[in-house]
Amino acid sequence: xxxxxxxxxxxxxxxxxxxxxxxxxxxxxxxxxxxxxxxxxxxxxxxxxxxxxxxxxxxxxxxxxxxxxxxxxxxxxxxxxxxxxxxxxxxxxxxxxxxxxxxxxxxxxxxxxxxxxxxxxxxxxxxxxxxxxxxxxxxxxxxxxxxxxxxxxxxxxxxxxxxxxxxxxxxxxxxxxxxxxxxxxxxxxxxxxxxxxxxxxxxxxxxxxxxxxxxxxxxxxxxxxxxxxxxxxxxxxxxxxxxxxxxxxxxxxxxxxxxxxxxxxxxxxxxxxxxxxxxxxxxxxxxxxxxxxxxxxxxxxxxxxxxxxxxxxxxxxxxxxxxxxxxxxxxxxxxxxxxxxxxxxxxxxxxxxxxxxxxxxxxxxxxxxxxxxxxxxxxxxxxxxxxxxxxxxxxxxxxxxxxxxxxxxxxxxxxxxxxxxxxxxxxxxxxxxxxxxxxxxxxxxxxxxxxxxxxxxxxxxxxxxxxxxxxxxxxxxxxxxxxxxxxxxxxxxxxxxxxxxxxxxxxxxxxxxxxxxxxxxxxx
Amino acid sequence: xxxxxxxxxxxxxxxxxxxxxxxxxxxxxxxxxxxxxxxxxxxxxxxxxxxxxxxxxxxxxxxxxxxxxxxxxxxxxxxxxxxxxxxxxxxxxxxxxxxxxxxxxxxxxxxxxxxxxxxxxxxxxxxxxxxxxxxxxxxxxxxxxxxxxxxxxxxxxxxxxxxxxxxxxxxxxxxxxxxxxxxxxxxxxxxxxxxxxxxxxxxxxxxxxxxxxxxxxxxxxxxxxxxxxxxxxxxxxxxxxxxxxxxxxxxxxxxxxxxxxxxxxxxxxxxxxxxxxxxxxxxxxxxxxxxxxxxxxxx
Numbered sequence: 001x002x003x004x005x006x007x008x009x010x011x012x013x014x015x016x017x018x019x020x021x022x023x024x025x026x027x028x029x030x031x032x033x034x035x036x037x038x039x040x041x042x043x044x045x046x047x048x049x050x051x052x053x054x055x056x057x058x059x060x061x062x063x064x065x066x067x068x069x070x071x072x073x074x075x076x077x078x079x080x081x082x083x084x085x086x087x088x089x090x091x092x093x094x095x096x097x098x099x100x101x102x103x104x105x106x107x108x109x110x111x112x113x114x115x116x117x118x119x120x121x122x123x124x125x126x127x128x129x130x131x132x133x134x135x136x137x138x139x140x141x142x143x144x145x146x147x148x149x150x151x152x153x154x155x156x157x158x159x160x161x162x163x164x165x166x167x168x169x170x171x172x173x174x175x176x177x178x179x180x181x182x183x184x185x186x187x188x189x190x191x192x193x194x195x196x197x198x199x200x201x202x203x204x205x206x207x208x209x210x211x212x213x214x215x216x217x218x219x220x221x222x223x224x225x226x227x228x229x230x231x232x233x234x235x236x237x238x239x240x241x242x243x244x245x246x247x248x249x250x251x252x253x254x255x256x257x258x259x260x261x262x263x264x265x266x267x268x269x270x271x272x273x274x275x276x277x278x279x280x281x282x283x284x285x286x287x288x289x290x291x292x293x294x295x296x297x298x299x300x301x302x303x304x305x306x307x308x309x310x311x312x313x314x315x316x317x318x319x320x321x322x323x324x325x326x327x328x329x330x331x332x333x334x335x336x337x338x339x340x341x342x343x344x345x346x347x348x349x350x351x352x353x354x355x356x357x358x359x360x361x362x363x364x365x366x367x368x369x370x371x372x373x374x375x376x377x378x379x380x381x382x383x384x385x386x387x388x389x390x391x392x393x394x395x396x397x398x399x400x401x402x403x404x405x406x407x408x409x410x411x412x413x414x415x416x417x418x419x420x421x422x423x424x425x426x427x428x429x430x431x432x433x434x435x436x437x438x439x440x441x442x443x444x445x446x447x448x449x450x451x452x453x454x455x456x457x458x459x460x461x462x463x464x465x466x467x468x469x470x471x472x473x474x475x476x477x478x479x480x481x482x483x484x485x486x487x488x489x490x491x492x493x494x495x496x497x498x499x500x501x502x503x504x505x506x507x508x509x510x511x512x513x514x515x516x517x518x519x520x521x522x523x524x
Numbered sequence: 525x526x527x528x529x530x531x532x533x534x535x536x537x538x539x540x541x542x543x544x545x546x547x548x549x550x551x552x553x554x555x556x557x558x559x560x561x562x563x564x565x566x567x568x569x570x571x572x573x574x575x576x577x578x579x580x581x582x583x584x585x586x587x588x589x590x591x592x593x594x595x596x597x598x599x600x601x602x603x604x605x606x607x608x609x610x611x612x613x614x615x616x617x618x619x620x621x622x623x624x625x626x627x628x629x630x631x632x633x634x635x636x637x638x639x640x641x642x643x644x645x646x647x648x649x650x651x652x653x654x655x656x657x658x659x660x661x662x663x664x665x666x667x668x669x670x671x672x673x674x675x676x677x678x679x680x681x682x683x684x685x686x687x688x689x690x691x692x693x694x695x696x697x698x699x700x701x702x703x704x705x706x707x708x709x710x711x712x713x714x715x716x717x718x719x720x721x722x723x724x725x726x727x728x729x730x731x732x733x734x735x736x737x738x739x740x741x742x743x744x745x746x747x748x749x750x751x752x753x754x755x756x757x758x759x760x761x762x763x764x765x766x767x768x769x770x771x772x773x774x775x776x777x778x779x780x781x782x783x784x785x786x787x788x789x790x791x792x793x794x795x796x797x798x799x800x801x802x803x804x805x806x807x808x809x810x811x812x813x814x815x816x817x818x819x820x821x822x823x
Contacts, residue, residue: 243779263589263602267780319588319603372676372758380777386603386764390584401763403676 039234040507040523041254046239048213052196053172054126057133059517062169063237064211066516067219069172069202072101072120073163078278078513080430081336081471083163087115087173087203088151090166096158096469103149109175109203110222121145122176122186124153129186134170137429160469161431168429169516175201205230205521215239219520230521237520242378249273249502256510256523257502261378262321265500273502277323280377280499281514283332284384284424286311286368286492291449295419297366299449301488302359308345308492310352310395311388316495319387320379323498329482330425330438330493334514336471337432337478344493345486352395365400369412370422372403377497384494385422416447430515432478436462438491439481448490458484553808559801566795570615579606581613581766589781599783601774603764610766611787617678617761618768619795622747625682625689630740632686633693634733638724640694641701652698655691663688664753671759678767681760685750689743696739700732734810742803745796752792768792 047058053065074086083090088101107115124143128135141162142154153162165171174184178201184192195201200208205227206219219235240248245257246264250272260268265275288298288307297303313326328339370385382403389399399420412418425444427434437443439462441452453459461484465477485491501518503510511522569576578597579585583605590600598607640651658666670684701724704710710727718727752769754760761767768788775785 261777263778263781266589315584372763375777378777382763383602383777387584389764390582390603403758403762405672405758408672 038232039236040232040256041236041238041248042256042518042520042523043238043240043245043248043254043258045241045245045259046213048217048239050193050197050213051200051208051211051217052193053170053174053202054123054130054134055132055170055193057170060237062516063518063520064217065169065172066204067206067235067520068200068204068208069169069174070107070115070204071167071169071171072173073166075167075430075513075515077511078334080164080167080334080514083167086167087120090163092160092163094469096160096162097155099153099159099162100146101151101153103151107203107226108224109178110200110207110224111175111178112224113175113177115173115203116176117145117147117149117151119176120173121151122179123173124151124171125186126174126179126184126190127171129188130190131188134168137165137168137170158467158469160474161429161433164431165429167515172202172204175203206235209234227521231524235520235523246502249504252504255504255507256518258518259378260500260502261375262324262498262500264378265502266321268502273504274507275322276501276503276510276512277321277498278512279323279325279333279496281332281334281430282376282424282426282497283327283330283493284376284379284381284422284495284497285330286388286494287418287421287423287444287448288490288492289416289419289421289449290454290490291416291451294417294449295366297359297361297364298419298490300359300361302355303361304488304490306352306356306359306361306395306397307392308352308486309348309355310392310397311345311492311494312347312391313341313345313494314347315391316384316387319383320495320497321500323500324379325496327493327496329479329486330491331432331435331478331482332427332496332514335427335430335432337435337465337475337482339479339482343479343483349395356396361397363396363398365398366420367402367418368399368420368422369402369404369409369418371406371409373405376424377499379497381422381424388422388494413447416449418447421447432474433466435478436466438485438489444491450490455484455488458489553805555801556805556809559798559805562794562798563802566615566619566791566798569612570619573612573616577606577609577612579609581605581609582764589778589784591781592783598787599781601771601784602778602781605764607771607783607787610771611768611791614766614768614771614788615791617765618748618752618792621678621682622685622744622751625685625747625751626740626744629686629689629743630693630736633690634697634729634736636690637694637697638701638729641698642705642720642724642728644702648698651694655694658688658691659695661688664750667750667754668757668759671754676759676762678761678765681751681754684754684759685747689747689750692743693736693739696736697732700735701728704728704732738803738807738810741799741806744799745803748792748796748799 044060046060048060049058050056050061051064053069056065071086072088073083073090076084085104087107088103091100103117109115121143124138128138140155145151179192182192182195184190197211205222205225207222209218209220211217216236216238221230221233242259242261242264246260246268248254249257250268288304289295290299292299317324317326325333326341326344327333328341328344331338368385370381372382374381385401389401392399413421413423439445440450440454440459461481465481468474468477501510501512507523509524511519513519584603586600586604586606588600588602588604590596592599596606598611601607636651640648667684667688670687671681674680705728710723713723713727751760755767755769756773761770768791771788772785778784
């Protein structure tokens, strides 16, 4: 009695499986070899929220905005020490308060209309007006149109970082007419986000074909793009987690994988793929609280010296894999003002023991707090913490690890309550002024119990660095600041983990950058 | 076993003695023998770990991520520690703590259940409603919430596990005590002037403890898994303490270095299986419905 029913169920089951199989195959083939020209699949672990350039401030959002929109200034390749002309050229006045931008001729939006100064002013004012995540980039800046080809950005205080801020994809120029037609304004009443999540209104190398924050974003070539045409007509940016990215790239399912951790990179055979490892923009550091009411031990200058000399920096760099480096100071090696690792803290066990002896430390337990549920470029902070603990034990410092979820631990960190903390800092824009936060009385300084006036040498050098105008002056001023911080400050810069990009052999070039991770148009 | 110390209640002691006699009988089951052997081996390894470990379980002295070899039988982990030494040392945390935990939940649960079952009324209502409250949550979720709010440490993980595991014992004990306290020998004891404490301790508990012990034996496996689970989630053992659950979690970052998580995983598997074998055998041996069959085969 049951057998006919069973047979029907069986047939239906086979049919379903067959259909799924066919669908899967067709989906797979359309991803890797599109009918309308060459296409490329890029795997990335998404933190995507929006395709509206003036609202995004996420890693994936920057990749998307960079492909769809152009900015007034930009960087060439991965060199973030020198801003170059984008949609405009710039001039700074002598005291770094007024920047005059002159629009370049010839750029057009994907609908064919020219990019004008009005579009640029509207876009920057929109970033400020909608009060989204990237609005702070233009805080305290007045944007004004001064002629048919020029605009000025004026700030009350000198802002030498501005040329380094403008290349951020969040400041991409949108087509004012199109955005306004779709509810866009330069105020928080702006309603164009939904439109911009369905279509792009920019002058970038690609146009938006489809957009899904959870699964994938598809780009097609912008035929009106005035720069060098991208090598691929179509780019599929998919949301895939690290371990699967590794399998996909090995199987040829994808051509570029952005989120492999150092160990996964070491595991993929270099015969099948190309691995590009370079230092990332993140800086992992240790802070030792200088507030005696938090800890009498860590606020002791000799103990501080012992910790700085007791850590074996090379071991930590080894742990983080190829491409990672020890930053000389708190400014990552990629930026203006960075100093070489040889000018930074050095491992010296004998010096550490001597400093420890004069600090009066008697082997008390010192708590090291760190978030145990986050990774920086695939490297878990827990591994770094365990490594630091083992190294300091060798010179006689007893560290007790106190891991906690980041949501719990962040309060203690921000409130300056941690005795020893292990955290990382990602810059908002590639300029050393970002790192003035690591000085007494400033944001991160206070988190280490380093109150204003606690270290006048460092404060004076920080003020000098802030006042420096030319690139050379800034380079030397920030170098001096970091050396002073290394000598007496509470921060121990440990590591810049690597940014690993793995590509299949068919890809001959990718264009990486610390600000927007990857320029999809630069994949060749 | 002496049967002549309390002539007033010969049948009581006879029953108790007969039940106690079944423990060794139950242990003659081949599965029970295997289980017991594995447990004994693991306990010995745990006790002797500092002496037999090839390396310091905390020392990051070796090359990272080395596959198993003659120098490192279980390979090395992402920080260059010897996995074999960590598995051996981890036994001290991952077996002994759950054992202590089960003993303490047995203790707490049995006392709570006895009070509820023997005295009834308000005591019963209060204790059993608290137990119901705990039962209403999924065990692992409740343990996670408690462990997370107390902060990650082994002590806190054990407290969290104790809170979620005592009600099972309380419930079983209560129902057994309710039945046993109405038995004639208990009533007779009370009439002879036994205090409630004596009645519970001497007449009732010895007769009901066997099923509770079986439950506890079966529970050791669950407790090991629960502690490993909490440590896996970062809510149990604090690094660098070697703990099997935390070691499995370390391997998640390095899928291809299979040895980091496979060996502690196998350790968890063998111990949990062993306790389940033993628990099953004890249950079969002590359950009146299956006892005779077991006895017949074993004898």
